[in-house]
Amino acid sequence: SAVISQKPSRDICQRGTSLTIQCQVDSQVTMMFWYRQQPGQSLTLIATANQGSEATYESGFVIDKFPISRPNLTFSTLTVSNMSPEDSSIYLCSVDSAVANYGYTFGSGTRLTVV
Amino acid sequence: QQQVKQSPQSLIVQKGGISIINCAYENTAFDYFPWYQQFPGKGPALLIAIRPDVSEKKEGRFTISFNKSAKQFSLHIMDSQPGDSATYFCAASRRDTGRRALTFGSGTRLQVQP
Numbered sequence: 001s002a003v004i005s006q007k008p009s010r011d012i013c014q015r016g017t018s019l020t021i022q023c024q025v026d027s028q029v030t031m032m033f034w035y036r037q038q039p040g041q042s043l044t045l046i047a048t049a050n051q052g053s054e055a056t057y058e059s060g061f062v063i064d065k066f067p068i069s070r071p072n073l074t075f076s077t078l079t080v081s082n083m084s085p086e087d088s089s090i091y092l093c094s095v096d097s098a099v100a101n102y103g104y105t106f107g108s109g110t111r112l113t114v115v
Numbered sequence: 116q117q118q119v120k121q122s123p124q125s126l127i128v129q130k131g132g133i134s135i136i137n138c139a140y141e142n143t144a145f146d147y148f149p150w151y152q153q154f155p156g157k158g159p160a161l162l163i164a165i166r167p168d169v170s171e172k173k174e175g176r177f178t179i180s181f182n183k184s185a186k187q188f189s190l191h192i193m194d195s196q197p198g199d200s201a202t203y204f205c206a207a208s209r210r211d212t213g214r215r216a217l218t219f220g221s222g223t224r225l226q227v228q229p
Binding site for chain 1: 149151156157158159160161164204208210215216217218219220221222
């Protein structure tokens, strides 16, 4: 299955600033997904990122707040903009290897604290 | 997002016992049902997954039971060990037919007591 490197692993940021999270995959994948996991909660899909097209955002998430780039088939970034304490969460990227016996792989996550 | 309902929210099992976690889904178009295990500070890791054309799948101590007519599936952990203490998430997706993103259940925090 694919191996994902996600950076940074954690960060503490001031409110009103922005943080860009990077997701690097060791193989080419069509779809990459970004999730948010609030403390003690489940994973909620933010958006789906396809190479060469605009990301598709879920209800409640907007591009101005969470701009996503997908410059090639192995890399994506998620920016959390104009942060507030409510944005404190774990942000995870995920890929679907699209191979029958392999599932969706997740990065180790970025633990963001906004103060 | 389409819902996947998971229960119980937390579970305490004695070492050697059987842990059972249940999920129910609404969308009959789902065609892929994985279970993920997550330890604190880590991303979710795939445990086992099933397709709707199979009623049961077993991998080691982990078994998925799938009831298509009831739209339910469950995870059974046999001979539960303290190292199994983690949060478990069920999920579903339309992996073959379109919306490939996973929809997750709410999670079950499992504690296996020695």
